[in-house]
Amino acid sequence: xxxxxxTDVHVTLGGQAIVRGVDLAVPPGQVVAxxxxxxxxxxxxxxxxxxxxxxxxxxVRLLGEPLGRGVPWQRVGYVPQRMSAAGGVPTTxxxxxxxxxxxxxxxxxxxxxxxxxxxxxxxxxxxxxxDRRVQEMSGGQQQRVLIARALVRxxxxxxxxxxxxxxxxxxxxxxxxxxxxxxxxxxxxxxxLHEIGPFAPLIDRAVVLRHGRVVHDGxxxxxxxxxxxxxHDHLHPHAxxxxxxxxxxxxxxxxx
Amino acid sequence: MSAWDQxxxxxxxxxxxxALIAAxxxxxxxxxxxxxxxxxxxxxxxxxxxxxxxxxxxxxxxxGSWAAVSPADALAVPGAVVAAVVGSVVxxxxxxxxxxxxxxxxxxxxxxxxxGGVLLIKVAGGTNANLMSYLFGSISTVxxxxxxxxxxxxxxxxxxxxxxRWTLFAVSHDEEFARASGLPVRLVSMLVxxxxxxxxxxxxxxxxxxxxxxxxxxxxxxxQLYARSFGRTMAVASGIGVTVSVVxxxxxxxxxxxxxxxxxxxxxxxxxxxxxxxxxxxxxxxxHDPHPDMSDDVLVPAVDAACAPDASGTPADPPxxxxx
Numbered sequence: 001x002x003x004x005x006x007t008d009v010h011v012t013l014g015g016q017a018i019v020r021g022v023d024l025a026v027p028p029g030q031v032v033a034x035x036x037x038x039x040x041x042x043x044x045x046x047x048x049x050x051x052x053x054x055x056x057x058x059x060v061r062l063l064g065e066p067l068g069r070g071v072p073w074q075r076v077g078y079v080p081q082r083m084s085a086a087g088g089v090p091t092t093x094x095x096x097x098x099x100x101x102x103x104x105x106x107x108x109x110x111x112x113x114x115x116x117x118x119x120x121x122x123x124x125x126x127x128x129x130x131d132r133r134v135q136e137m138s139g140g141q142q143q144r145v146l147i148a149r150a151l152v153r154x155x156x157x158x159x160x161x162x163x164x165x166x167x168x169x170x171x172x173x174x175x176x177x178x179x180x181x182x183x184x185x186x187x188x189x190x191x192x193l194h195e196i197g198p199f200a201p202l203i204d205r206a207v208v209l210r211h212g213r214v215v216h217d218g219x220x221x222x223x224x225x226x227x228x229x230x231x232h233d234h235l236h237p238h239a240x241x242x243x244x245x246x247x248x249x250x251x252x253x254x255x256x
Numbered sequence: 257m258s259a260w261d262q263x264x265x266x267x268x269x270x271x272x273x274x275a276l277i278a279a280x281x282x283x284x285x286x287x288x289x290x291x292x293x294x295x296x297x298x299x300x301x302x303x304x305x306x307x308x309x310x311x312x313x314x315x316x317x318x319x320g321s322w323a324a325v326s327p328a329d330a331l332a333v334p335g336a337v338v339a340a341v342v343g344s345v346v347x348x349x350x351x352x353x354x355x356x357x358x359x360x361x362x363x364x365x366x367x368x369x370x371x372g373g374v375l376l377i378k379v380a381g382g383t384n385a386n387l388m389s390y391l392f393g394s395i396s397t398v399x400x401x402x403x404x405x406x407x408x409x410x411x412x413x414x415x416x417x418x419x420x421r422w423t424l425f426a427v428s429h430d431e432e433f434a435r436a437s438g439l440p441v442r443l444v445s446m447l448v449x450x451x452x453x454x455x456x457x458x459x460x461x462x463x464x465x466x467x468x469x470x471x472x473x474x475x476x477x478x479x480q481l482y483a484r485s486f487g488r489t490m491a492v493a494s495g496i497g498v499t500v501s502v503v504x505x506x507x508x509x510x511x512x513x514x515x516x517x518x519x520x521x522x523x524x525x526x527x528x529x530x531x532x533x534x535x536x537x538x539x540x541x542x543x544h545d546p547h548p549d550m551s552d553d554v555l556v557p558a559v560d561a562a563c564a565p566d567a568s569g570t571p572a573d574p575p576x577x578x579x580x
Contacts, residue, residue: 050436073438084430089295089476091429092485099426104438107423133484149433159436 001064003028003157003188004049009058011041011048018044020212021058028156031179031189031202033220036209042192043081043161045209049190050078050159063157073103077155081162083134083142093129093137093145097121100149120152121145123181125174140171147175151182158182160191164198172198196220266509274403275395275505275515281410282459282471283501287479287493288417289455290472291486292448295428301449302469304347305340305456307366310373310465312339313390318380328382332390333405336460340453343369348449352442393464393516395505402461409458413451424448425486462501463516471497474523481534500526 004026011019019041026032034042047053049060051067060067063075077100097117101109110116114130121127124144134142143163150158164172176198179189183202196203200220208216266272293301316335320328343365350361377387389397398406417424427434427444434441452472459468479492504519 047432047436051438052432052435069438071438076436076438078433078436080430080432084432088480089291089486089489090480090483095425095486096429099422099429099433100437102423102426102434102437102439104440107420107439109422131484 001028002026002061003030003063004190005061006049007059009045009048009060010056011044011053012056013044013053017056018212019048022209022212022214024049024207024214026188026190028188029183029186031183031204032191033196033199033203033206034190034192034209035194035196035206035216035221040209041212042209045212046159046161046190046192050076069104071104074106074153075156077150077153077158079146079150079158079160079163081165082139083146088135090133090135092131093121093126093134093148094118094131096134096145097130097149097152100152103153116152117148120148123151123178124148140167143167144171144174147178151178155187157188158190160189162192162194165194169198176202262510266506271396271398272505272509274398274400276502278395278398278403278406278458278462279501279505279519280498281406281414282455282462283497283499284494285410285413285417285497286455286459286468286471287475287497288490289413289448289451290476291479291490291493292417292424292428293452294473294476294480295425295486296448298351299473300469301344301347301452302456302472303466304362304366304369305344305453306460306465306468307369308343309336309340309369309453309456309460310387310390311369311376312336312343312373313387313460313465314373314376314380314382315339317382317386318376321380328380329386330401333402333457333460336390336457337409337454339369340456341450344449344453345446348445352445389464390460391464391466392514393460393462393467395462395508395515398461406458406461409454413454413458416447417451420444420447421487421490429486463519467516467520470520470523471501474520474527475500478523478527478530481530482537496523496526 002025004024006022006024009019009022009024010017022041022045034046036042044053048055049062049067051060051071055067062071065071083096094114094117097120098109098113100120101113101116118127118130121130121144124147126141126144126148129137129141129145134145137145147160147163150160163175167175179191179199180202183189189202191199193199196206203220205218206216206220207214208221267276290299290302293299312335313329313332314335315338316331316333317329319335320331323331325331346365347362350365373387374384377384423439423444424447426437427439427441428448431441431445434444455472456465456468459471463471475493475496476489478496479489483489483492500519500522504522505515507513507518507522508515
């Protein structure tokens with residue numbers, strides 16, 4: 001039984017086809033990196049896998065169950081790109097992490113919520129933030145709280161959307177350590193990345209999206225040293241700039 | 257008459273007893289729902305529902321006059337409940353659809369609510385004056401029947417709002433994550449909207465439809481200045497709601513001022529004072545360095561003495577200006 005079984009997934013947002021026929025089967029325990037330029041549809045694809053955005057067509061099975069109420073949601077963890085900027089009511093890290101204990105079949109958190117939330121924060125080295133307002137935290141601290149919210153339910157499938165964008169190096173290392181620990185316990189991980197970077201030793205497989213389609217599925221493309229090679233698939237945080245359609249080319253003039 | 261005697265007289269009046277019970281329940285329930293609305297960035301939703309509920313009041317009146325029930329406004333509160341619930345669900349559906357067009361649709365619905373109310377009350381044989389007590393509240397006219405409505409709905413709102421607060425919080429805080437957790441986001445959003453609608457109808461007699469939203473939102477605005485957590489914000493806001501409602505009501509017992517407006521003005525004055533005092537209190541609290549102790553990503557040759565971990569209370573010497 002695959003952790004994720006997505007067949008011919010199409011997603012249309014605002015009348016535009018964002019994901020155009022993606023197939024993805026992820027066996028349990030695999031660590032998959034989803035790569036691609038900005039706007040290649042990887043975030044939308046992942047959100048459609050989790051039922052956050054509706055599928056235009058195609059089918060998705062998570063942990064063996066078709067997307068919907070039947071999915072064992074308590075075993076699925078999701079880390080969005082950044083903390084939602086909800087209405088400004090003060091919220092502590094504890095409350096955010098405890099909300100991760102709720103799912104389709106549990107509408108109230110368990111009694112030992114504080115201990116479990118603190119343990120999840122401790123796994124990311126930020127247990128001292130437990131009673132701090134998330135609104136006052138730095139981006140990296142918020143990101144750790146979001147990961148703790150996904151880990152607190154001890155997921156067997158973890159989906160992360162660019163967990164390291166805008167994060168300092170020590171924090172990135174914390175994530176890699178945490179992720180390595182999860183992989184060792186058999187957790188399936190799907191992680192959206194711009195650069196494989198520090199995750200390289202963990203990644204089993206890389207799937208590259210371009211214009212909403214899979215253009216590469218296999219071993220992770222080499223990260224360094226071969227950028228100049230002719231067949232190199234240039235994976236970088238930024239998209240190549242569009243060449244101007246008309247108008248003058250860049251010229252250099254030397255005036256005497 | 258001593259002050260104590262005056263309090264006893266106040267508590268002895270059946271009218272005042274009913275009004276006080278209503279005020280306490282409404283004051284406690286409204287900010288609980290208001291906290292979720294503020295978190296969802298829908299602070300003005302209560303206003304919208306209030307407008308729509310006015311049509312419900314007039315509709316109830318119209319049905320009552322057809323059915324020849326007496327008094328003529330016996331069905332006004334049930335009418336308001338139905339219209340408010342329908343209106344809130346429509347607002348929620350519009351919100352779910354999109355942004356810009358939703359904004360317009362909501363505005364049109366609000367104006368339609370007021371216009372419909374004024375029109376229908378005329379058809380029902382009433383006058384605009386009949387609507388005034390609903391628009392601005394008339395706690396002195398709370399009957400025993402009204403009180404039972406208020407008690408039942410307030411207990412329902414408080415029970416659901418507090419009992420399911422974690423689910424309501426999860427959906428209000430991060431809808432996307434809630435969806436990815438398999439939580440019934442749509443149902444919960446509708447539930448919040450329905451709770452807001454019920455709150456509007458029970459608060460209608462106390463502060464009036466036009467001021468309902470103030471009792472839901474202003475206590476939250478005060479509480480979030482000082483509270484550190486969502487749960488604390490909700491509890492403090494609820495306490496503030498009860499306090500301003502009771503104090504406002506007691507003030508109107510001795511002075512001839514409208515209760516609804518008095519309660520709202522009290523709440524706003526409280527907010528103004530809190531907002532003014534907040535910077536002073538916050539400055540006293542912020543004694544520690546908010547920056548986490550992390551290694552730098554870059555190699556920095558020298559460390560400023562003031563930032564060194566062993567920096568004592570004595571001020572460090574300013575770095576000597578470097579000259580070429």
